[in-house]
Amino acid sequence: MFSALLTLTRKTTEEDNLYSSPGLTGLQEKVSSLKHESWPETPLVGEFVVFDTETTGLNCKKGDEIISFGAVRVSKGEITSHFYELVNPFRPIPEQATQITGITDEMVAGCPDILQVLDKFLEFQAATPLIAHNAAFDLGFINIKLRKYCGSRLKAPTIDTFILSHLLFPLAECHSLDCLAKAYGISTVGRHTSLGDAIITAHVFAAMAEDLATRGINTTHDLARYLQYKKLV
Numbered sequence: 001m002f003s004a005l006l007t008l009t010r011k012t013t014e015e016d017n018l019y020s021s022p023g024l025t026g027l028q029e030k031v032s033s034l035k036h037e038s039w040p041e042t043p044l045v046g047e048f049v050v051f052d053t054e055t056t057g058l059n060c061k062k063g064d065e066i067i068s069f070g071a072v073r074v075s076k077g078e079i080t081s082h083f084y085e086l087v088n089p090f091r092p093i094p095e096q097a098t099q100i101t102g103i104t105d106e107m108v109a110g111c112p113d114i115l116q117v118l119d120k121f122l123e124f125q126a127a128t129p130l131i132a133h134n135a136a137f138d139l140g141f142i143n144i145k146l147r148k149y150c151g152s153r154l155k156a157p158t159i160d161t162f163i164l165s166h167l168l169f170p171l172a173e174c175h176s177l178d179c180l181a182k183a184y185g186i187s188t189v190g191r192h193t194s195l196g197d198a199i200i201t202a203h204v205f206a207a208m209a210e211d212l213a214t215r216g217i218n219t220t221h222d223l224a225r226y227l228q229y230k231k232l233v
Contacts, residue, residue: 167226
């Protein structure tokens, strides 16, 4: 009973903090403006925002939370700017998560909440198409908050390098970010940090775009049609 009451207390504390978050109003406006965004036809060597999150665990539906958010803006395959924020999850970070990410309770104690960080991220993104590795995981954590506090999910066009890996390496047994980095000879310095993983993913995608170009796939529309043809989306 005590643990159940403690869980309820933590949930209430988190909700109280997020409903009064300084980032909530701006975030609601940004999410609302994205409702009718359509997939633009963008060159695969054009401008994208590559993002990643680190979390307390793997299940956003069972109380796990984002503890850091990293992103890079890329243009013509080159990184032009960075975004990085630690996030206060309003719950203890499990030791296993700390061992993987290096993030401790003390590091996030005075940091902004997830709604403030998402508000800043959407400002950084500026409606640019997104890229992530295993995007469904990160978007699951993001959208569970946006649905609850903003009434909608993030609908920005997103390319998933995990899905592209199945397209480009259909016989491979491994489609992890580590395996892709190894396949393309990309350094994994900063692995398991949100900014580090965003940088690695950006380099992986740049290499993938070169491979896709050899197949005549040069734009987001080309890619969407080919993924549909291969029944990968």
